[in-house]
Amino acid sequence: xxxxxxxxxxxxxxxxxxxxxxxxxxxxxxxxxxxxxxxxxxxxxxxxxxxxxxxxxxxxxxxxxxxxxxxxxxxxxxxxxxxxxxxxxxxxxxxxxxxxxxxxxxxxxxxxxxxxxxxxxxxxxxxxxxxxxxxxxxxxxxxxxxxxxxxxxxxxxxxxxxxxxxxxxxxxxxxxxxxxxxxxxxxxxxxxxxxxxxxxxxxxxxxxxxxxxxxxxxxxxxxxxxxxxxxxxxxxxxxxxxxxxxxxxxxxxxxxxxxxxxxxxxxxxxxxxxxxxxxxxxxxxxxxxxxxxxxxxxxxxxxxxxxxxxxxxxxxxxxxxxxxxxxxxxxxxxxxxxxxxxxxxxx
Ligand SMILES: Nc1ncnc2c1ncn2[C@@H]1O[C@H](COP(=O)(O)OP(=O)(O)OP(=O)(O)O)[C@@H](O)[C@H]1O
Ligand SMILES: [Mg+2]
Numbered sequence: 168x169x170x171x172x173x174x175x176x177x178x179x180x181x182x183x184x185x186x187x188x189x190x191x192x193x194x195x196x197x198x199x200x201x202x203x204x205x206x207x208x209x210x211x212x213x214x215x216x217x218x219x220x221x222x223x224x225x226x227x228x229x230x231x232x233x234x235x236x237x238x239x240x241x242x243x244x245x246x247x248x249x250x251x252x253x254x255x256x257x258x259x260x261x262x263x264x265x266x267x268x269x270x271x272x273x274x275x276x277x278x279x280x281x282x283x284x285x286x287x288x289x290x291x292x293x294x295x296x297x298x299x300x301x302x303x304x305x306x307x308x309x310x311x312x313x314x315x316x317x318x319x320x321x322x323x324x325x326x327x328x329x330x331x332x333x334x335x336x337x338x339x340x341x342x343x344x345x346x347x348x349x350x351x352x353x354x355x356x357x358x359x360x361x362x363x364x365x366x367x368x369x370x371x372x373x374x375x376x377x378x379x380x381x382x383x384x385x386x387x388x389x390x391x392x393x394x395x396x397x398x399x400x401x402x403x404x405x406x407x408x409x410x411x412x413x414x415x416x417x418x419x420x421x422x423x424x425x426x427x428x429x430x431x432x433x434x435x436x437x438x439x440x441x442x443x444x445x446x447x448x449x450x451x452x453x454x455x456x457x458x459x460x461x462x463x464x465x466x467x468x469x470x471x472x473x474x475x476x477x478x479x480x481x482x483x484x485x486x487x488x489x490x491x492x493x494x495x496x497x498x499x500x501x502x503x504x505x506x507x508x509x510x511x512x513x514x
Contacts, residue, residue, distance in 0.1 A: 184502070185266065186277045186495035187296070188312070189259070191244045191356065192334030192462060194224075195489065196266050197496035203489060204266045211258045212240040223261045232377035246354035247281040247336035252291050260299035268300040276301035277509070279495050281336055282308040283352040289510070306510040307498060309491055310340035311347060315508075316494025317458040317484045321345055326448030327455050330437055330473070330481075331491065332463030334358045337433045339440040343448055345508065351440035357463030359429040360385055367425035372415045374404030385466070388419045391430045392468030392475070395419060419467075430469075434476045441477060456480030460490035 184199040189209065196205040207224030214221055216237050222230065230240040243255040268274060276296050280289065293304045310329055311321070319327040321342050330339045335356045341349040361381040368374055368384075376384070380402065388400040399416050406413040437457070441449060456479050459470055464487050474481040484490055498505040 183267075184275045184277070184499045185263070185268075185301075186279070186492055186499050187259075188279045188309070188492040188495065189244065189255075189292075190333055190491070191242065191247050191336065191358065193488065194258075194262060195492035196262065197492045197499065198266060199496070199499045202496070203492060205262060206489075207262065209244055209258070210240060210242055211254055212238055213254065215239050220257050220261065223258050231379055245335060246356075247333065247352075248284075248288060248354075249291065249295070252295055256295040256298055259295055263300050270300070273300055273302035275303050275305070277305045277307055277495050277499055279309045279312045279491050280306050280510070281352060282310055282338060282340065282347065282350055305506070307495055307508055308340075308347065308510060310338045310350065311342065311508055312491045312494035312498070313338075313460045314340065314342045314458070314494065315497050315505075316490035316492070317460055319458055325455070326444060326451035328440070328444075328452050328457045328479075330457055330459050330461075330464065332356060332433060332459070332461040332466075332469070334462065337436055337461075337463070339437045341440065341444045341448055341452070343451075348445065348448060349440050349443035351436045351443065353432060353436040355429050355432040355436075357385070357461075357466070359432075360389065360426045360463070360466070363426045363429055364389070364422060367422070368402065368404060368415065368417070369407065371421075372404075372413070373407050374402075374413050374415060375407050376402060376404040380404065384417060384422065385426075388417055388422050389426060390419050390423050390467040390469075391426075391434075391472040393419070393423070394468040394471065430466075430472065433463075434473055437473060437477060441479075452479055456482055459483045460487050462488045 186197040188195045194209045198204045208228035210227040211223050212221040212227035212230045227240050249255045296304045313331045314321050314329040322345050324344050326341050326343050328341050333356045338352040340347045364381040364384050403414050470481040470483045
C-alpha cells in the first residue's frame with residue numbers, strides 16, 4: 168500500500184489540507200501536495216472492560232474473529248453510517264495522528280459522506296472530525312467525489328453515471344453540470360456478499376467460516392457472471408455439528424448462485440437510477456457508459472453483469488478502491504474552484 172508517514176520524511180510538518188474517505192470497509196486519507204498518505208481497514212479494537220483503544224486499522228483488522236472475550240474488534244460504520252460516534256471519533260483521531268495531525272497542526276479537512284446522510288448524521292461527522300483535530304471541516308458527497316476521481320467530465324452539460332460499490336453501500340449517481348441529477352443509494356454492499364457466502368456454506372456444508380474467510384472465498388471464486396469457471400476454492404471451516412475442522416471445495420457456479428440476492432439488489436438500484444435520469448441525459452449514457460468504482464465493483468464479472476442488465480458499456484476504473492479519496496483530493500488541490508461541490512453546512 169502507498170502509505171507514507173510524514174514523520175518518516177524528516178521534514179518540517181506543516182498543516183496540509185486533508186481529504187478523508189471514511190468507508191465502511193476502508194479509510195483513506197489524502198494530503199494536499201502529497202497524495203494518499205493512509206489506507207487502512209476501518210476497524211478498531213477495544214478493551215470492552217476499560218473501553219481503551221488497543222489498535223486501529225490493519226492491526227485491528229488482523230484481530231477480527233481472533234479476540235478473547237474482553238477484546239472487541241469492531242467496524243464502527245455499518246451500511247455506510249456511523250453506528251457509534253465515540254468510537255468513530257477515537258478512530259479518526261488516531262488515524263489523523265498517524266498523518267501528523269496534532270494540537271499544533273490542525274488542518275482543513277474535507278470528508279466524503281454518503282449522499283443519503285441525514286442532517287443529524289452530517290453534524291455528527293463534522294463534530295467527530297473537528298474533535299479529532301481538524302481546524303475546519305467540509306463535506307462532499309461520495310458519488311460526486313467518485314465521479315471526479317474517475318476523471319468524468321462533471322462540469323459538461325452531459326450525463327455521466329458513476330456506480331460506487333463499497334463494503335456497506337452501493338451508490339449510483341448521474342452527474343451533469345457539476346451537480347447530481349439522479350441518485351440511488353442502497354445500503355447493500357460487498358459485505359452483504361460475504362454474509363451470503365457465510366450463510367451458504369453453513370447451510371449447504373454445515374461448516375462455520377468467519378467473515379474474513381468469506382471475503383477470501385468471494386475474491387477467489389466469487390462472480391456475478393460466468394467468467395472463470397475452472398477455478399476452485401478449498402476452504403477449511405468448523406463443522407457446526409462435531410466442532411471439528413472440515414474442508415470443502417467450492418465452485419464459482421455455486422457461489423454465484425449463493426450471492427445472487429445482494430447482486431440483484433445492486434444491479435436493480437442502478438437500473439432505478441437510470442429510470443430517474445431525464446431522457447437527454449439518459450441518452451448521453453449510451454455513448455459515455457457507466458464508470459464503476461469501489462472495491463465491490465472488482466467482483467469478477469460484475470461489470471459484465473451490469474453491462475448486460477443495463478445494455479450500456481461499463482468501465483471499471485483503474486484504482487477502484489481509491490477513486491473517492493482521489494476525487495476529494497482533486498477538490499483540495501483546486502479548493503476555490505471546486506468548493507461549490509461541497510455540501511452546505513447547516514451551522
Ligand atoms: N477483488 C475483489 N473482488 C471482490 N470484492 C473485492 C475485491 N477487492 C476488494 N473487494 C471488496 O471491496 C469492499 C471494500 O470496498 P471499498 O473500500 O470501496 O468500501 P468502502 O468505501 O469502505 O465502503 P462504503 O463505501 O460502502 O462505505 C470489501 O467488501 C472487499 O471485500
Ligand atoms: Mg466507499
